[in-house]
Amino acid sequence: MSTIRLFAGRPTPLLGARADSRRGVIAVLGSLFMCALFAFLALSVDTGRMVLTQTEMQNAVDAAALAASQEISLGLGGEGSSFAAAEAAARTVAAEVAEANGVYVNADQDVFFGLRTYNANSDTWSTQWGVTPFNVVRVVARRDNKDDLEAEDGELPLSFGWAVGQESVGLAAEATAFIESRDLVLVLDFSGSMSDDVELRSMNKMGQSAIEDSLDLIWQQLRDSGATWPDHPGQEKFTDGFGRVDSEYGTYYNSSKTSKIMNYLNLNDRNSDGSPKYPFPQAGRYSDGTPRDRLSANSSEDHWEGYVNYVKNLSGAYNRRYGYRTLCDYLLQNNQMKWTNSEDMWRTSHYPFHAVKEGATLFLDYLQEMDFGDEVGLVSYGSYAVWEDSHYDGEVDIDISDDPITDNLAAINTIQRRHQAGHYDVYTGMGDGVLKGREMLVGEANDPDDLGHARNGARPTMIVMTDGQANRKKSGWSLPGSFKWSDWTDYNGDGSADYSSGDSYKQYAFWEATEAVKKGITIHTMAVGAGADTDLMEAIAFAGGGAFVHVPGGTSVHEMEEELLDAFGTMAAKLPAAQLVSGE
Structure with a gap:
């Protein structure tokens, strides 16, 4: 009879060897896991630093590019300005703004200039770098110096780079900003009072x-x-x-x-x-x-x-x-000044109209010289407004009706110079002038198929000029009951309107201006002479986010002409704020 004995608590030699083996495997795996965990932690720390530094660099070059572009527009606004001086100032400003944000930019090597232009065939904008006149600035910040990590352009040192075999990493950021081209419509007063100063x-x-x-x-x-x-x-x-x-x-x-x-x-x-x-x-x-x-x-x-x-x-x-x-x-009297009565008075220097013509010529010449891609249209108004997109008088025959907001500034200049005060009639229908200016830019409000003639990517802008008081409005029009003056003329932010009027003609002019502003149109205004409605024109400019210029006129027509030349120069130099652009 056989006997089987069991001895509890004493492992066999084979089972003991297996347990020791398992302990070794766990130790090895634990070591490998800890190394991987440390590497991931090190990578996350350095990645966070890289992202933070990259963000700081991008913010810095964004600010630098905007500042440099704005410096170009400001530098070209004064008498005797030049692109060379504006470029030098823009380089300096770009480097200074970047430095203020803790980022190094080499003013000579990291700031680039170009010309942004519109292609009518493709309805797109493109940039040619190194081509004048400059209206685009690109600013680049680089940290690509591997040899000296302590230098301003040194690569970013990695805190745990030794753990992954890389001591530093190179970073770069760039930003492009441009001075927005404008589609400008001159809305000019052709009323009879524009010859008063020589009568x-x-x-x-x-x-x-x-x-x-x-x-x-x-x-x-x-x-x-x-x-x-x-x-x-x-x-x-x-x-x-x-x-x-x-x-x-x-x-x-x-x-x-x-x-x-x-x-x-x-x-x-x-x-x-x-x-x-x-x-x-x-x-x-x-x-x-x-x-x-x-x-x-x-x-x-x-x-x-x-x-x-x-x-x-x-x-x-x-x-x-x-x-x-x-x-x-x-x-020069009202019943004679219409071009259907007096065909040759456009040849003469009757004021203030002649001063306006001279100012408009200066304005167009300035835009031509800057060559920032601005295009111009012309609207005149008496009791009603007219798109001045064609002109025939037996001596010249101009037709830009297919493209009434045009880069053919010479045609616009010829058209405006061959008109006279009281050209159509003697009244001042400013509201219709603003309406026709808006329709030229963005189309008729009630026609969804009419998109106007402003280009995609250009700033729609109006310059409205008068020497008198609005005295015409659309038949049957009255100010909508929902209209609130305080929404548009709260100059000091106290919630109250700083301008309002009970005059229906002024109301109509102002209301049409607000309708234009709702369509994204910037409106500058110019009041010429002591009889001009300065309060209304200032209110329209405020509502339109534009500039208001008053030319009071001096004791002579020559003083008024000098003041108007300055005023139109100011308007031409009122470039839009620089904007960042991507993909160019």
Whole structure:
């Protein structure tokens, strides 16, 4: 009989060997795990430092690029400015701003300049680096110096780099900022008051000698123009005399009877063929701009009678003085200034309109010189507003209607210079001017298919100018009951409106401005002369996020012209704030 004995608590030699083996494996695995854990911890610490440093560098170059771009726009805003000086200043500012944010930028090597332009075919913007005039700045910050980690551009030391076999890591960040191109619409006042400063009735304001000098200049400009009749190209309109209307001060004739005055002045004399011996020098235009032929004898006499009736009823020094000054003054009156009545007055320096024309020319020349990609459109207003996208007058034929906001600044300049005060009529419909400016930029509000003519990526901007008071509005319009002035004219942030008006014409002009602002349009305003509505224009500029310029005018038309030149220069230099751009 066999016996089986069990001995508890004494392992067999085989089981003991297996337990010792397991302990060794766990120890090895634990060591490997701890090494991996340490490596991950080291990597997370250094990765966090890398991300933090990269973020700091990116923030620094963003700020530096914006500051450098803004320096270019500021540097080009003053008289005698140059791109070289603006570039040098921009480099310095970029380095200083980066340094203030704890990041090193080499002003000479890490700041790049280029030209951002619009491609109409693809409706896109692209940048050409190194091409002038500069309107784009790229700033690069580098930490790529492996040899000297203590240097300003030294690579970022890794705290646990020894654990992964890498002592440092290189980092870089860059940012590009640009000066936004503008689509600008000039909204200009073509009302009748734009010739007031050279008319006889302004003697008390401007002085008799100043008015006389202005009228003499106008006469000389008409004489020098050599303007002739379309049907009689060999006959000049403005001759050395019209009968006894043959001097600046004029022939005095003390009579109130028009027919008697006409006979004395020989203004109803006729040639043997029945044509007028002294045809009235302005016949007007057809609605398409074509100048009319020389007046018939009867029509000429009718026009001369209008002149005689005007002069015989003047007060002051020129009462019943029939001469060049009173003739020019007559042509400047509201019923004569329309281009359908007086076809040649655009050639003359009547103020303040001529000063506005000179200022607009300077403005366009400035934009052309800067060449930042700005494009310009033109809207005029009297009682109603007109897109000035074409012009025909028998001498020039311009049509930019396919692209009314254009880079053809020479065409815009020619169009605006060949207009005159009171061109269409005498009133001041500023609200319609702002409306037409908005529609040119972004389209009609009620037409979803009309997107306007502003380019994608350009800043839509209006410059609105007036010398008077709004006195026209849309028929049947009234200010909406929901409109709150405090939403638009709270200058000091106290919740109350600092401008409001009960005048419906002013309300309409301001309301149209707010409608434009809602569409993202910036509005600058310019008030010219003592009679301009400065309060309204300032309020519109505030609501539109733009600049307001008041040109009060001096004691002479030349002072006003200088002030207007400065004002238009200021407007041209009001570049939008620099913006960051990606992908270029």
